[in-house]
Amino acid sequence: MKKSEKVKGKEKVAARSQQYKTAGIIVAVAAIIIACIAVYFVYFAAPAVVAVGDTINVTYTGTFDNxxxxxxxxxxxxxxxxxxGGQMIPGFDAAVRGMKVNEQxxxxxxxxxxxxxxxxxxxRIVPTSQLPANQTYYPGxxxxxxxxxxxxxxxxxxxNVTDAGVAIDANSPLAGQNLTFAIKIDSIQKASSASTATVTP
Structure with missing residues (x-):
């Protein structure tokens, strides 16, 4: 083998080695970028907020004006x-929208x-004749x-209970009242995915 051929062979090996090193650097950089993106979404991305269609867990306390x-x-x-979903009174349903997990x-x-x-x-008054016999009723x-x-x-x-019958009220006991709710979001099951945001202990 001529000396020039030996030199050419070494140059080819060196070129391949350089290509492998370059490819390795590209893969490493790509891996670092992917890891950084993952860290960003875990620690810095905006937390999930309650939206229409989400299923949520809530802790609440309701009080009257007094x-x-x-x-x-x-x-x-x-x-x-x-x-x-029409499961809650309108104001409560509207109040939780936009809240985050653990927010109050x-x-x-x-x-x-x-x-x-x-x-x-x-x-209205229900006549005694329309009520079950031997049944005792109490106000409230x-x-x-x-x-x-x-x-x-x-x-x-x-x-009220009278000889004529029993007066009944179909209004909710809370009808006509201003109601204050202390609300805390415990978890959010997003409607668009199977992911669930929960309270951090």
């Missing part, structure tokens, strides 16, 4: 519902955002009521 608590699930199982807020709802205005027309007692029109079931409340 501060009396009328309902709370604090220390109990979270309330789970789908935002925009207080919101006061007027009757039109909650259980509506009190309607006196929903109070809830009763299951089935509509004779569409068969739907409702809860009514005993207002």
């Amino acid at each position: 501060g009396t608590v009328f309902d709370s699930n604090a220390g109990k199982s979270p309330l789970t519902f789908t935002v925009g 807020k207080n919101v006061t709802l007027t009757p039109d955002q909650a259980y509506g205005a009190y309607n006196p027309a929903l109070v 007692e809830p009763l299951g009521f089935r509509s004779s029109v569409d068969g739907s079931e409702h809860i009514v409340y005993v207002v």
Whole structure:
């Protein structure tokens, strides 16, 4: 083999070696870039916020204007519902939108955002003859009521008991009231994916 051929062979080997080194550097840089992007999304990307269609877990406490608590699930199982699904009163459903996991807020709802205005027309007297015999009723007692029109079931409340019959009220006990809710988002199940954001212990 001629000396010139030996030199050419060495040059080819050196060129290949340089190509391998360059390729290795490109792969390493690409890996670093991918790792940086992953770190960004984990630590710096905007956290998930509640939107229509999401299923969320909520801890709440509801109070009247005078501060009396009328309902709370604090220390109990979270309330789970789908935002925009018609499962909650309008004001509560609207209040959670845009909130993040572990975020807390207080919101006061007027009757039109909650259980509506009190309607006196929903109070009526059921004659004793239409009630089960030997049944005792008490003011404030809830009763299951089935509509004779569409068969739907409702809860009514005993207002008064007389010899003529029982006065019942189909208004919600919270109708006509301003209601304040302390709300905390415990988790968000996004509607667009199977990912779930949860509270950090």
